[in-house]
Amino acid sequence: MDINNWKMQMRKGYLELCILALIHEKKKLYGLEILELLSEVKLSVKEGTLYPLLSRLSEDGLLSSSWVTENNKGHPRKFYSLTKDGQKLSKEMNEEFQNMISILEKLKK
Numbered sequence: 001m002d003i004n005n006w007k008m009q010m011r012k013g014y015l016e017l018c019i020l021a022l023i024h025e026k027k028k029l030y031g032l033e034i035l036e037l038l039s040e041v042k043l044s045v046k047e048g049t050l051y052p053l054l055s056r057l058s059e060d061g062l063l064s065s066s067w068v069t070e071n072n073k074g075h076p077r078k079f080y081s082l083t084k085d086g087q088k089l090s091k092e093m094n095e096e097f098q099n100m101i102s103i104l105e106k107l108k109k
Contacts, residue, residue: 017097018043019053020090023063023082030077054080062086 022037023029029037031051038045057063064083067076082090 014097015043015045015049016053016057017090017093019050019057020062020082020086021094023080024087024090028079028081030079032077034080057086062089 018038019034022034026033026037031047031054034054035045035047035050054063054065058065058080061083063080063086065078065080068079069076
């Protein structure tokens with residue numbers, strides 16, 4: 001078994017869960033904010049990974065986005081928020097992840 005391939009597959013699903021959870025918690029975020037918040041918890045993600053993922057989640061109908069210029073100053077930022085489908089999926093993913101953790105903990109006893 002290739003542990004690096006396994007880690008990559010786990011991280012991919014986990015990253016989607018983390019992004020949806022962050023946006024759910026904060027209500028709306030822009031890309032750089034997401035990168036900074038993930039970095040604060042030691043989950044480093046590159047822009048080249050995040051933005052295509054945000055785009056795919058938007059295309060899948062899980063995120064909506066809008067361009068906002070705060071206080072009419074600076075450059076516009078693309079803010080992301082969860083759609084109803086995104087909220088539902090975020091909840092389901094979180095429940096499944098918690099279930100997986102619970103199962104693993106039971107197996108270790």
